[in-house]
Amino acid sequence: MTRAELFAQIQEKQSFLCVGLDADPKKMPPHLKGDVLAFNKAIIDATRDLCVAYKPNTAFYEALGLDGMRVLKDTIAYIGEDHFVIADAKRGDIGNTSRYYASFAFNTLGANAITVAPYMGADSVEPFLEYEGKWTILLALTSNKGSQDFQHASQDGGVPLYAKVMTRATDWGSADQLMFVCGATKAEKFAELRALTPDHFFLVPGIGAQGGDLEGVCKNGMNDHCGLLVNSSRGILYAGQDEDFAAASRAAALSLQTQMAKALKNYLP
Numbered sequence: 001m002t003r004a005e006l007f008a009q010i011q012e013k014q015s016f017l018c019v020g021l022d023a024d025p026k027k028m029p030p031h032l033k034g035d036v037l038a039f040n041k042a043i044i045d046a047t048r049d050l051c052v053a054y055k056p057n058t059a060f061y062e063a064l065g066l067d068g069m070r071v072l073k074d075t076i077a078y079i080g081e082d083h084f085v086i087a088d089a090k091r092g093d094i095g096n097t098s099r100y101y102a103s104f105a106f107n108t109l110g111a112n113a114i115t116v117a118p119y120m121g122a123d124s125v126e127p128f129l130e131y132e133g134k135w136t137i138l139l140a141l142t143s144n145k146g147s148q149d150f151q152h153a154s155q156d157g158g159v160p161l162y163a164k165v166m167t168r169a170t171d172w173g174s175a176d177q178l179m180f181v182c183g184a185t186k187a188e189k190f191a192e193l194r195a196l197t198p199d200h201f202f203l204v205p206g207i208g209a210q211g212g213d214l215e216g217v218c219k220n221g222m223n224d225h226c227g228l229l230v231n232s233s234r235g236i237l238y239a240g241q242d243e244d245f246a247a248a249s250r251a252a253a254l255s256l257q258t259q260m261a262k263a264l265k266n267y268l269p
């Protein structure tokens, strides 16, 4: 999916919601008896028209072993071509190894995008960027408390590491193939992040369970293509626990979509 196609979906649905498919059998409604694929299909059916993207975090599927890999692949196939699919795997290694991480995400799973840790540098990211029509999403300023440990550390000239990552990476890939992870818990930084990379999309986790600020993210982070994919995982997936769980998930997604429609009206330049 191209940047223009993604923006067209956002405009049509008045939504830049990404539903995080962090399927945890322990948190699913008991009547499903841990059937992750059935759970995912119900969530997808309930939210399809309200979101533009899905983000399965591969950790949840890797932990389930071979069955988990099959469920992950079947889930992505079930989502289909109309939504942007992000394999949240946070990969990155020497180039020779990254090549195989990229092949897994794009060829085996058929995802549109993969999250990548940038800290091994250009040659560790290049193999992901070689896939035409696919997207690499680099960790920039993450949503967790520990982002303080390294990402804020000053580099030469007093520039924080997250800013160095973003400016440097714009030499590696264009706004048509590269996005950045910027946490919604850091909404006060979004004007600065947007100034560093005016055209790139940001994948924004951290609303809902982590308490991030959707309004602040939109106000400071939106660009002329929206430029935001805002993720919620637990806040949508586990909104309900009974046989009607998918309706509760839909209500949670609808509440976010409604806020996003307002934000598009207010902040889209």
Ligand SMILES: O=c1ccn([C@@H]2O[C@H](COP(=O)(O)O)[C@@H](O)[C@H]2O)c(=O)[nH]1
Pocket (backbone or CB within 6 Å): 020, 022, 057, 088, 141, 142, 143, 144, 181, 182, 183, 205, 206, 207, 208, 209, 210, 231, 232, 233, 234, 235
């Ligand atoms: O900075 C980051 C990067 C990735 N994530 C991932 O996003 C979801 C968030 O889940 P919630 O349940 O909505 O909190 C999850 O897969 C994280 O691993 C992040 O939270 N922050």
